[in-house]
Ligand SMILES: Cn1cncc1C[C@H](NC(=O)CCN)C(=O)O
């Protein structure tokens with residue numbers, strides 16, 4: 251169990267406990283805003299603008315100096331243009347003797363519709379048995395508010411903030427952080443120049459109860475492969491038997507990518523994958539993961555691997571290839587005798603250190619061209635890489651990892667799991683490559699929070715103890731700086 255916090259934090263923790271219902275109420279107000287960035291509809295864009303304005307207002311009331319950066323508009327494939335919500339750049343304190351810590355978060359959410367199987371209204375935060383259900387509760391409104399509330403606890407107690415604080419908060423993360431990279435380039439020597447450390451809290455623990463710190467995420471290279479015979483479909487009675495069918499070509503192409511044991515068949519793809527070390531395997535052994543529970547709660551009959559270490563390595567430090575879908579394929583119920591004229595297959599490869607995005611693009615393109623040419627098909631094939639997101643890995647000996655560990659030990663009385671994440675948080679690599687700052691990820695939510703899924707939630711316990719972790723992190727960061 252946790253040992254008593256250092257004296258200056260004791261009051262802050264008390265304040266957080268006493269005001270927890272207010273913090274939950276704020277989360278309720280934020281969840282009520284339908285800030286869906288994925289569905290390109292004017293209504294949701296208005297909600298996104300409202301969401302950012304509400305956050306600006308809260309930061310200003312906290313005493314922060316806040317800028318709302320206009321991000322222009324987004325051109326959609328259908329020719330439609332939609333406004334992009336502003337990015338918030340805020341700062342609180344600029345004492346040159348203190349460390350400056352910058353927090354990144356996003357206030358847009360995945361789509362949510364009660365009819366998809368939500369047990370409660372997704373935009374009405376509902377507490378059941380200490381679980382706060384609502385879209386965005388854990389991804390990412392809860393953690394953003396936890397950071398703000400940690401700051402507000404110091405302010406309300408008129409305690410000097412141990413660090414200078416900056417915020418970068420966006421509203422397009424779920425749509426792929428549209429236009430963010432340009433902003434990072436523009437601000438690297440301005441807003442970010444005085445920043446010492448970056449904190450992101452946009453992923454989850456690997457456990458229901460044990461906290462974690464994240465030091466790596468996989469990248470992603472997302473491909474489309476189009477096979478076209480002609481623009482219109484055919485009747486299989488009148489053309490079946492005399493055509494190179496685009497679907498048959500595409501199924502063969504997609505079928506050539508990965509074998510039944512999960513091994514990627516693209517030549518050379520594993521060449522740059524970092525070799526495994528003994529020391530590394532020991533770090534996986536130390537992680538709290540009940541494989542059987544994970545498998546059962548995921549409702550999967552059998553995973554590809556039997557041991558915890560292999561499972562973690564294949565999620566975190568080996569690439570994986572997933573086939574996502576086929577545009578243009580017949581996918582309705584019933585027995586329609588169609589031959590699709592033009593189909594687009596979609597798949598992606600999760601990238602790990604030290605794979606290189608443009609190398610992967612070449613290898614995949616060459617492989618598909620090779621497979622296609624052996625079919626002697628008269629159709630046209632076009633391969634393109636729609637997204638190329640780099641993997642990210644941090645040095646866990648950096649100061650802010652030590653501060654984060656101490657903060658977690660203070661609040662939870664336990665050392666965190668040191669974890670990586672199989673999914674991608676594109677801004678982490680941007681901070682590293684463009685801004686040249688080191689990032690720590692301090693997730694707050696539990697493994698079963700269901701981000702992007704129906705019945706997303708954050709536990710009240712995670713939200714409130716997480717607020718304390720951030721407060722303790724400010725304190726520890728100041729000690730170590
Ligand atoms: C949009 N996109 C396409 N390729 C990768 C992504 C990002 C996406 N990010 C997350 O889910 C963050 C989870 N905390 C993902 O990894 O799929």
Ligand SMILES: [Zn+2]
Pocket residue numbers: 356389390423452
């Ligand atoms: Zn997120």
Ligand SMILES: [Zn+2]
Pocket residue numbers: 360389424701702
């Ligand atoms: Zn998300």
